[in-house]
Amino acid sequence: MARLTSGQKETPLLEIKDLQTGFKIGKDYYNAVEKVSFRVDRRKIVGIVGESGCGKSVMSLSVMQLLPKGIGKVRGGEINFEGRDLSKLSEREMNKIRGKDISMIFQEPMTALNPVFTIGYQLEEVLLNHENITKKEARLKGIALLKSVGIPRPEKIVDEYPHQLSGGMRQRVMISMAIACQPKLLIADEPTTALDVTVQAQILELLKDIQEVNDMSIIMITHDLGVVAEICDEVIVMYAGKIVERTDVETLFESPKHPYTQLLMDAIPKMDERKEKLATIDGLVPSIKQMPQVGCRFANRCPKAMPECTVITPQLEEDEANHEVACLLYKNSTPMERVGQR
Ligand code: SF4
Numbered sequence: 121m122a123r124l125t126s127g128q129k130e131t132p133l134l135e136i137k138d139l140q141t142g143f144k145i146g147k148d149y150y151n152a153v154e155k156v157s158f159r160v161d162r163r164k165i166v167g168i169v170g171e172s173g174c175g176k177s178v179m180s181l182s183v184m185q186l187l188p189k190g191i192g193k194v195r196g197g198e199i200n201f202e203g204r205d206l207s208k209l210s211e212r213e214m215n216k217i218r219g220k221d222i223s224m225i226f227q228e229p230m231t232a233l234n235p236v237f238t239i240g241y242q243l244e245e246v247l248l249n250h251e252n253i254t255k256k257e258a259r260l261k262g263i264a265l266l267k268s269v270g271i272p273r274p275e276k277i278v279d280e281y282p283h284q285l286s287g288g289m290r291q292r293v294m295i296s297m298a299i300a301c302q303p304k305l306l307i308a309d310e311p312t313t314a315l316d317v318t319v320q321a322q323i324l325e326l327l328k329d330i331q332e333v334n335d336m337s338i339i340m341i342t343h344d345l346g347v348v349a350e351i352c353d354e355v356i357v358m359y360a361g362k363i364v365e366r367t368d369v370e371t372l373f374e375s376p377k378h379p380y381t382q383l384l385m386d387a388i389p390k391m392d393e394r395k396e397k398l399a400t401i402d403g404l405v406p407s408i409k410q411m412p413q414v415g416c417r418f419a420n421r422c423p424k425a426m427p428e429c430t431v432i433t434p435q436l437e438e439d440e441a442n443h444e445v446a447c448l449l450y451k452n453s454t455p456m457e458r459v460g461q462r
Pocket residue numbers: 378379380416417418419420422423424425426429434446447448449
């Protein structure tokens with residue numbers, strides 16, 4: 121790779137521009153992701169955080185081109201991966217990229233692992249699909265991969281079935297399959313949600329190690345800011361299909377700006393506070409059929425909402441260097457005086 125001069129920015133591995141993804145309900149499409157733009161640089165871990173229904177998973181399925189056929193559709197924008205717009209590729213071209221250059225792990229490995237085939241068979245399938253190797257070589261490589269993700273007795277585990285393993289072990293197997301072809305980008309969709317706290321920490325550490333060793337980038341999709349704090353470099357907060365805040369992890373935890381992010385922060389358990397109950401955010405994310413088309417989508421749940429919040433749509437804009445926020449409380453969102461800024 122050509123050396124960059126100072127001040128020159130490396131081309132991002134993934135650059136999403138104005139992405140709109142919709143779902144067909146009846147005769148009409150409704151957008152679950154609305155004009156979302158962001159970049160993932162090489163060797164970085166970007167966290168995408170928000171409650172269920174915020175559009176995080178839809179965005180990752182759009183990148184992978186795995187939206188349910190005939191129902192979900194990328195309706196606008198670009199998904200540039202190393203300069204190629206994935207939304208314009210044929211299914212055949214996309215099949216070459218999936219699993220090889222970009223791979224994905226899910227919350228529940230049982231949905232991705234096939235219960236009727238052995239772990240070894242499934243690993244070999246991935247390797248044989250993308251690499252020019254023999255079955256014997258694939259088996260040996262499979263065993264080495266299982267070992268690399270901390271699976272004990274990998275020579276035995278290759279001949280076992282997914283149901284014979286614990287949740288944490290199954291997630292390790294999924295990770296070994298996802299990294300089998302050394303992808304440049306790994307999308308991890310709530311990879312630790314179904315696991316207990318100790319196993320969660322081990323899986324996050326494993327992902328971090330793998331990212332460093334393989335020079336990979338990771339998109340970490342989660343509802344848990346604790347996970348973001350643990351391993352991410354940058355963070356994108358999504359609400360109702362839009363990005364509401366974007367910055368690096370240190371800045372986000374030091375000075376969260378968007379009221380939604382602030383409420384998510386309040387919901388993180390703190391070691392030094394004994395609370396009977398964790399803070400929750402009242403109300404629900406609007407369904408895609410009921411998304412407000414004008415004004416702030418968070419207005420009906422926002423403790424700082426102002427009258428203009430339902431009539432002016434806040435845009436994602438830089439409020440400070442490398443800190444973007446979409447909220448009318450901040451200076452660039454509206455020419456009006458800021459009201460009630462904390
Ligand atoms: Fe709250 Fe208004 Fe900011 Fe939306 S724009 S987050 S309603 S203050």
